[in-house]
Amino acid sequence: MNAPLRYVSTRGASPAASLGEAIAAGLAPDGGLYVPESLPRLDPAAFDPHGTLADTAATLLAPFFAGDTLAGDLPAICAEALDFATPLRPLASPPGAHVLELFHGPTAAFKDVGARFLAACLRRLPRRDPRPLTILVATSGDTGAAVAAAFHRQPGVRVVILYPDGRVSPRQAHQLGCFGDNVRALRVAGRFDDCQRMVKAALNDAAVQAAVPLSSANSISLGRLLPQMSYYAHATLQWRRVHGGPLNLIVPTGNLGNALAALWVRELGLPIGEVQLACNANATLPDYFAGDAYRPREAVATLANAMDVGAPSNFERLRWTFPDEHALRQRLHAHSVADADIRQVVARHAREHGELLCPHTATAMHRLERLCVGGDTAAWTVVATAHPAKFESVVEPLAGHPVPVPAALAAMLARPASADPLAASDEALHAWLLARSAAAA
Numbered sequence: 109m110n111a112p113l114r115y116v117s118t119r120g121a122s123p124a125a126s127l128g129e130a131i132a133a134g135l136a137p138d139g140g141l142y143v144p145e146s147l148p149r150l151d152p153a154a155f156d157p158h159g160t161l162a163d164t165a166a167t168l169l170a171p172f173f174a175g176d177t178l179a180g181d182l183p184a185i186c187a188e189a190l191d192f193a194t195p196l197r198p199l200a201s202p203p204g205a206h207v208l209e210l211f212h213g214p215t216a217a218f219k220d221v222g223a224r225f226l227a228a229c230l231r232r233l234p235r236r237d238p239r240p241l242t243i244l245v246a247t248s249g250d251t252g253a254a255v256a257a258a259f260h261r262q263p264g265v266r267v268v269i270l271y272p273d274g275r276v277s278p279r280q281a282h283q284l285g286c287f288g289d290n291v292r293a294l295r296v297a298g299r300f301d302d303c304q305r306m307v308k309a310a311l312n313d314a315a316v317q318a319a320v321p322l323s324s325a326n327s328i329s330l331g332r333l334l335p336q337m338s339y340y341a342h343a344t345l346q347w348r349r350v351h352g353g354p355l356n357l358i359v360p361t362g363n364l365g366n367a368l369a370a371l372w373v374r375e376l377g378l379p380i381g382e383v384q385l386a387c388n389a390n391a392t393l394p395d396y397f398a399g400d401a402y403r404p405r406e407a408v409a410t411l412a413n414a415m416d417v418g419a420p421s422n423f424e425r426l427r428w429t430f431p432d433e434h435a436l437r438q439r440l441h442a443h444s445v446a447d448a449d450i451r452q453v454v455a456r457h458a459r460e461h462g463e464l465l466c467p468h469t470a471t472a473m474h475r476l477e478r479l480c481v482g483g484d485t486a487a488w489t490v491v492a493t494a495h496p497a498k499f500e501s502v503v504e505p506l507a508g509h510p511v512p513v514p515a516a517l518a519a520m521l522a523r524p525a526s527a528d529p530l531a532a533s534d535e536a537l538h539a540w541l542l543a544r545s546a547a548a549a
């Protein structure tokens with residue numbers, strides 16, 4: 109058995125932690141993000157070619173879990189969390205193009221993968237504190253529902269969701285507010301970046317932590333990032349078996365958690381070829397990859413709202429993975445897609461191919477179309493991150509017909525929903541958490 113992999117902070121000023129400790133903590137004590145001391149190398153031949161997504165995940169993640177208290181549970185965690193398909197389907201056009209559908213989980217977005225895996229890990233981690241653990245989650249729309257669904261009615265856990273009021277789709281807002289029981293939704297008078305900052309501040313505040321034991325469930329948590337590698341590993345193995353060669357990906361990108369998982373899978377030695385990042389009008393990453401200095405900024409609202417991020421939190425992990433900035437800019441490309449182009453792509457795909465795309469997936473589809481227009485003949489796979497039914501207010505007018513709603517989403521929409529208003533300040537969240545814990549005590 110290999111020595112256990114240790115986890116360190118991207119900022120280098122926290123002690124090394126075990127996987128279980130890193131997952132329980134969320135953010136490292138120095139404010140950085142946990143990363144493995146080094147990325148292991150995997151042999152593609154180690155995978156069962158006919159295994160399920162959960163089987164692939166258990167093989168892929170074994171070196172990350174080796175020696176940890178969670179190691180023995182890894183196959184069960186994978187089976188419990190990854191119990192839905194992530195199919196790789198051919199697209200009507202261009203020839204060779206595929207779509208990797210990541211939206212067949214309970215809340216109809218890829219965030220279900222990370223949220224369910226994190227929940228399955230946290231359920232098994234020993235806690236010395238008998239008080240309930242509060243999972244704080246900032247969401248630009250999809251994360252909150254996935255985390256709420258993953259922890260709903262789990263004893264000993266409360267979930268508090270912060271979302272930017274008026275900046276999520278009506279169905280997303282309904283989903284966030286429909287759980288009840290141990291889940292509370294806060295609609296924040298601000299942007300997603302405010303929600304994210306407030307969560308980070310609370311997690312770093314010793315006084316708040318002393319009163320209300322907190323953990324995070326944002327894509328900053330390793331427990332979400334690691335399992336997202338599974339569907340890429342699974343798809344590359346399938347691709348190689350059927351088509352040969354590496355899988356080239358276009359990933360709709362906001363906080364950079366999904367795309368980073370694909371890049372890590374490539375670093376592990378599995379056959380991923382090129383990775384392109386498709387962003388919305390929030391151009392922090394496209395500007396950086398065009399050669400500008402990294403300049404985080406306030407997010408602007410777009411149709412692809414789960415990608416309305418001006419300060420992508422996983423950028424620190426990207427820079428840790430690729431310390432040579434020049435090489436990084438050579439290897440990775442990012443493009444910004446305007447709302448007008450998102451609308452055009454959604455309408456055209458519905459009209460010409462009968463394919464319905466969510467606005468996020470449409471950014472990646474737009475990038476594919478630009479590549480084809482530019483004469484690129486590689487076989488690309490567009491990553492589909494949400495079901496179009498979550499964004500019916502955008503998609504239906506463009507498609508000209510209703511979008512069929514998956515059963516799990518329909519059940520959530522049939523329940524009543526509510527959310528508390530909150531000012532966009534760190535103090536307001538602290539006060540809310542303290543008042544609520546006092547009321548519950």
Ligand SMILES: *Cc1c(COP(=O)(O)O)cnc(C)c1O
Pocket residue numbers: 217218219249250251327360361362363364365366367414415466468469493494
């Ligand atoms: C969260 C989300 C994204 C962006 O993923 P990141 O990991 O933040 O880059 C894209 N599309 C949808 C539908 C999402 O919910």
